[in-house]
Amino acid sequence: MSPHTHNENCLNCAQPVKGNFCAHCGQKASTHRYSVHHFLAHDLVHGIWHVDKGLLFTIKELFVRPGHSTREFIEGKRAKHFNYFTLIVLITGLGLFLGQISQVKLTDIFPANTKAVMSQMEQVATKYPKFIPLVMIPFNALLSFAWFYRSRLNLTEHVILNAYKVCGELLIGLAFSVLMLFYRNTAGLYVIYNGVLVLTTVYGIWFYYQYFSTFPYKKSGLIFRSIMVPVSAALLYMLAGIVSAIIAMKTR
Numbered sequence: 001m002s003p004h005t006h007n008e009n010c011l012n013c014a015q016p017v018k019g020n021f022c023a024h025c026g027q028k029a030s031t032h033r034y035s036v037h038h039f040l041a042h043d044l045v046h047g048i049w050h051v052d053k054g055l056l057f058t059i060k061e062l063f064v065r066p067g068h069s070t071r072e073f074i075e076g077k078r079a080k081h082f083n084y085f086t087l088i089v090l091i092t093g094l095g096l097f098l099g100q101i102s103q104v105k106l107t108d109i110f111p112a113n114t115k116a117v118m119s120q121m122e123q124v125a126t127k128y129p130k131f132i133p134l135v136m137i138p139f140n141a142l143l144s145f146a147w148f149y150r151s152r153l154n155l156t157e158h159v160i161l162n163a164y165k166v167c168g169e170l171l172i173g174l175a176f177s178v179l180m181l182f183y184r185n186t187a188g189l190y191v192i193y194n195g196v197l198v199l200t201t202v203y204g205i206w207f208y209y210q211y212f213s214t215f216p217y218k219k220s221g222l223i224f225r226s227i228m229v230p231v232s233a234a235l236l237y238m239l240a241g242i243v244s245a246i247i248a249m250k251t252r
Helices: 036-064 066-075 084-101 112-116 120-127 132-147 155-182 186-214 219-250
Strands: 004-006 030-032
Touching (some): 036 084, 186 219
């Protein structure tokens, strides 16, 4: 049996095939017989590098032109982009894995006096740092929808753009998780952690600024709105922390 067969009818949907791909469902006209050689030389390598081609492209774009590339994705230029939901799952899964094998946990790097004054909300955020950005996606979407209302994007589009923003923020956090594998000085890590928080905030402002730069906003207004989205989110987070602390006090 030949390792490659060009089929006159699509094996997926049985429609006649003219050319290299089925015009009805998109499957290749040429199929191959599976073998160890083909699996190792083609499927495994192709599966990693073809998928990761979109993955690596998306990661690069998230740190070179995050707002512009996300806007292009939402407007329909999607062939090169890796799916935002899959990317979040991959980054979160890798982050959880690194957290499991790391000898230093995030809660270990906080000074004792800082831990003592932490609200219940802050303790949860410290214990589950990978999930807080995910929970914040719909809240950030509502905030960006409110601050950039004149852009006329619908709420779903705001959810997607904020999901891509979270991908960039999670990647920054992932780099910190990698650092914790090799650098175990808790005092130094605490300083770096606070720097990471500042960096992710600046990243978010840059993201919004880039994304909405083609919409009818003056530069000063664009900068102000880009800053106010994370500021509003921080205020909501602080409010939630105060409420959780009050509830904790009343239940004691």
